Amino acid sequence: MFEKIEMMRMARALGAHASQRHLVVARNIANADTPGFKAADTASFADSYRSAETTPLRTTNARHLALPEWSPVTRQTGDETGVSPNGNSVSLEEEMLKAAEVKRGHDLSLGIYSSALDLMRTSIGRRA
Template identity: 65%
Template sequence: MFEKIEMLRMARAMGQHTQARHIEVARNIAHADTPGFRAHDLQPFAETYRQAEEGGTLRVSNARHLDAPQWSPGGARVIEVAGPVSPNGNSVSLEEEMVRAAEVKSSHDRSLTIYRSGLDLLRSSLGRR
């Protein structure tokens, strides 16, 4: 029932994107001293969500196959972050990763706020508030 409400679906997708981005930031921080490691990040949420809306879904070739969800974190493309490279070939900057971690926290809080607002609207419409 709640999957058909666009605002709740978008908040859920934003939360999943934030989770996947947090994993990439943590992976970058973990490999800060690994020689030759290149920093990665995800495409911005707006781009991945728009691509999913434009028809980026998987094609089902057999009736017994399950349809892909309208948006999934698998739709977010991992991109290499451009930046200065240290002498050992590592491109991870801990300062930039800390800034990304703060952006991830802000995005997570935003998705929770949107989801809570949607639930408050549903409760109000049902007269339970």
């Protein structure tokens, strides 16, 4: 029942994305001293959520607008600028910033999910 509600699907997908990115950041931090290790990152949530959509918007009338083909601005990261002499490209400072972003994304998904549940409780007549 709840998987058909777009807001609930988005909150669940945001939480899953935060979990996946947390694993990548933790792997980067764990291999900060491994010679030759290349730091990795996941795609942004907007890009991954948009690509996961399987059904495009339908236009049933010629006056309807189709799905726009714009893309959000993504943050540029330096690829090989901070490589250490042993070939490792992990920057602990950058990974800690990514960890803070992951926490913020996870908290956002929990907030959206909680608000959606409160909204559903209110709509069926129960107090939140």
